Amino acid sequence: MITVVLVEPENEGNIGAVSRAMANFDLENLVIIKPKCNHLSQDARRRSVHATKILEDAKIVKSFVTLKKFDYVVGTTSQMGTDYNITRSPLLPHEFAEKIPKNSSVALVLGRESHGLSNKELELCDFVVTIPSSKKYHSINLSHAAIILFYELYKVHGDNKITSHIPSATKKEKEVIIGAFSSILDSIEFSTKEKKQTQKIVWKKLFSKAMLTKREAFAVIGLLKKIAKK
DSSP: OEEEEEESOOOHHHHHHHHHHHHHTTOOEEEEESOSSOTTSHHHHHHHTTOHHHHHHOEEESOGGGGGGSSEEEEEOSSOOOTTOGGGOEEOHHHHHHHSOTTSOEEEEEOBTTTBOOHHHHHTSSEEEOOOOOSSSOOOOHHHHHHHHHHHHHHHHSSOOTTTTSOBOOHHHHHHHHHHHHHHHHTSOOSSHHHHHHHHHHHHHHHHHTTOBHHHHHHHHHHHHHHHHO
């Protein structure tokens, strides 16, 4: 299940437009973190057209940390990083849509209109998605970016798929894998603490992007336990 998360939105009309886009693609759950405007204003309702219920049912929260309950937290950014900036190493929208398990809880996080998501916020995400656009003007309006992402998700998940009966790894199982792998890394000598931390970040992102099934997760956990015993 996909939950759309807006972080400190600044424009009432954009919130309404995002709600309308959600309704276009059968998305119902909206979370707003520390809104800087009134999401129930007349302008927001007008822009939402027939999706006012999404606005009215939106959950207002105060902290990014509340997203920890989701199996996957997916950030969005228009600022791509280099190979060394692991936090901003993104997937493209169609890659994200194809990878994300249909039966997992997913928070799709859209940042502020003015400056998007911070590096600290992106570090709390399992991975990030970016929409390719012109190098001369790469920033895309919030509601426009949203509808592109929603469309890609709907293409893959809008109808029942043949893999819908295969359970995906839960957030708890992912945490067990990442914790076990982190313990193994702690037993290995690195030239600096920074290099060890980089390895931990890399492997956390890789395991998240892998979109493991429950059976695959159990196999990985079993292997890591055997490695730890050695």
